[in-house]
Amino acid sequence: MAEDIEKKVITAKKASIELASVSTEIKNRALEAMADALDRERKAILEANVKDCEYAEELKKSGKLTQALVDRLKVNDSKIDGMIAGIRDVIKLEDPVGETLSALELDDGLILYQVSCPIGLIGVIFESRPDVVPQVMSLCLKSGNATIFKGGSEARESNRTIFDILVRAIESTEGMPQGAFQLIETREEVMDLLSLDAYIDLLIPRGSNEFVKFIQDNTRIPVLGHTSGICHYYVDEFADLETAWKVCFDAKVQYPAVCNAIETLLVNRNLAEAFLPKMAEMYLEAGVELRCDEDSYTLLAGKGLSSLAKATAEDWGLEYNDLILSVKIVDSIKEAIDHINTYGSHHSDGIITTSDERRKKFTGLVDSSSIMVNASTRFADGYRYGKGAEVGISTNKIHSRGPTGMEGLLIYKYVLMGKGHIVADYAGKDAKPFTHRKLDLKFGDVN
Structure with a gap:
């Protein structure tokens, strides 16, 4: 089991490198394919959800599932419409990858750019709500992040059906990498996932207070989320x-x-x-x-x-x-x-x-x-805040806070463009001074 999950994670990690450089045009074509596929496969989604709802009712009767989680599990045509609308809203959003956050001249011909880039490989662990899959997958795809999904057993049929529909649409889009999105399904795999800090860059848990706290307490991977909504x-x-x-x-x-x-x-x-x-x-x-x-x-x-x-x-x-x-x-x-x-x-x-x-x-x-x-x-919701959808709501005070959209899936890198500059010229008795002058330049402009 541990070997299987590690194989999926490594596959997604490798694909994340290629996904980070996919063009906006190709990503938007994949997103449109995802929306069309959900619309086309409504019957399969609804049939899978009926099975989950029947199972969830049994769990509720035995005290293993709350009414709140049962309510979040249910999918109907209106919810599928919402999934489709959310994906199409993400298409309309500006591609945040490669955006120049700042440009600073250190000296003549020596320019430091701060450029936005994907975080890498995101692990998403959630309870009940199957609509988390298209929400998060669309945002991760647009922001260039590969993703591992782990849903609750009460939504297994819905999650698997929606995930398979979306991945087929993505991977049939020319220019998209294979294996960037993976699904794990058993409870035992969660602990394996939490241990893979060498590959997974960020975890996003979606669920109850106890559920999120368990994730936070059992991993060294950074966690974006909130433990409760009081x-x-x-x-x-x-x-x-x-x-x-x-x-x-x-x-x-x-x-x-x-x-x-x-x-x-x-x-x-x-x-x-x-x-x-x-x-x-x-x-x-x-x-x-x-x-x-x-x-x-x-x-x-x-x-x-x-x-x-x-x-x-x-x-x-x-x-x-x-x-x-x-x-x-x-x-x-x-x-x-x-x-x-x-x-x-x-x-x-x-x-x-x-x-x-x-x-x-x-x-x-x-x-x-x-x-x-x-x-x-x-x-207080990513869609209502104009983010297209949300990966979650964070009460953290670092990286991202509140309803979190693509901005919470991005980090940045520094790119220094020079012309044979060396540090030795800026050290010692006759050291050259730095200019440290802010510039209105975009990365990729002629230096």
């Missing part, structure tokens, strides 16, 4: 009520099983009486379980609302991924910010306010990768 919305005392009701409802109810849905609602005490009762009614009618702190419980119970639960200390740090919401009344924006920075996961948090002063304070002091002002946290 997102908050703070309704300020200067909030517009109609905006607050609409945005806070969407941020929880529109799709609760994802990492950018809110898990805690914080409400300023001065607005709680006017805002919270109607908000609670909207949530309860939508089937949301409310876990309230003492003050919000007293307020809502006093308004005749039932089916309320009292929050425990553990609730503030939980990612529900379900129709469950913690509610807390706070005395000030400072208390809200402190709560978010203490219990949040630095993912996506928001404020409803009409005050510029409060907006600036909140956006300046909340330490999260995305901060929303009067807009739903559900916008």
Whole structure:
């Protein structure tokens, strides 16, 4: 088993070198072939997904799979449309490979270029969502990165079918290397994959808090990702009520099983009486379980609302991924910010306010990768951020942060162009000085 996975990884690593230099035109032709193939093979994808959904329901009954993961697994024609649209959006994006990031003259005729390039070989390990395969494959292809995919067993048929369709389309495109994209399927292969730091340059895990943390704790390969999505919305005392009701409802109810849905609602005490009762009614009618702190419980119970639960200390740090919401009344924006920075996961948090002063304070002091002002946290997504698709959402503070598209799959190299220059001329008693002058040049321009 270990030998098989290593062989696949080495094959992809070798192909990554060739893929890094494939032209934009060829890459875009391969992407168009991928989109056409998904459209053409809808029936095979849907049939494979039915098998996975049946298996997932059995796993859920035995307590081995959550409802959130079952929901993420399902594929229909609308989701296939989304996969196709995502690939075609990537076609429209500028090719980031070979972009000149800076040009610096060290001396006359000696110019240092900083040029963007692919990271190399990316390992993507994910749970449930089969749409991760076309999302990530399209971004990796456009950015010139080879990729190893490992999906969960609950989505095996869907992942295999979609992967095979896409790889056939890519490898039938003239000029594309063979073997740049590989799929592994068994749980045992994951530990083998995590040990191959000599070949794999970056890991991107997509899944639960426990899943991502396991990956981070068991590899020496750099990991791009977030362990949890504990997102908050703070309704300020200067909030517009109609905006607050609409945005806070969407941020929880529109799709609760994802990492950018809110898990805690914080409400300023001065607005709680006017805002919270109607908000609670909207949530309860939508089937949301409310876990309230003492003050919000007293307020809502006093308004005749039932089916309320009292929050425990553990609730503030939980990612529900379900129709469950913690509610807390706070005395000030400072208390809200402190709560978010203490219990949040630095993912996506928001404020409803009409005050510029409060907006600036909140956006300046909340330490999260995305901060929303009067807009739903559900916008924290690579596609919605105009990245074509996303490889994941990162709460790291190095390399890439927030919804991550192709920019998170790139690094850079330095290229020094000279004319027989030697260091000896710039050292010692009569050393020549460096000019260190910034230039408006593109790599490849005549030097």
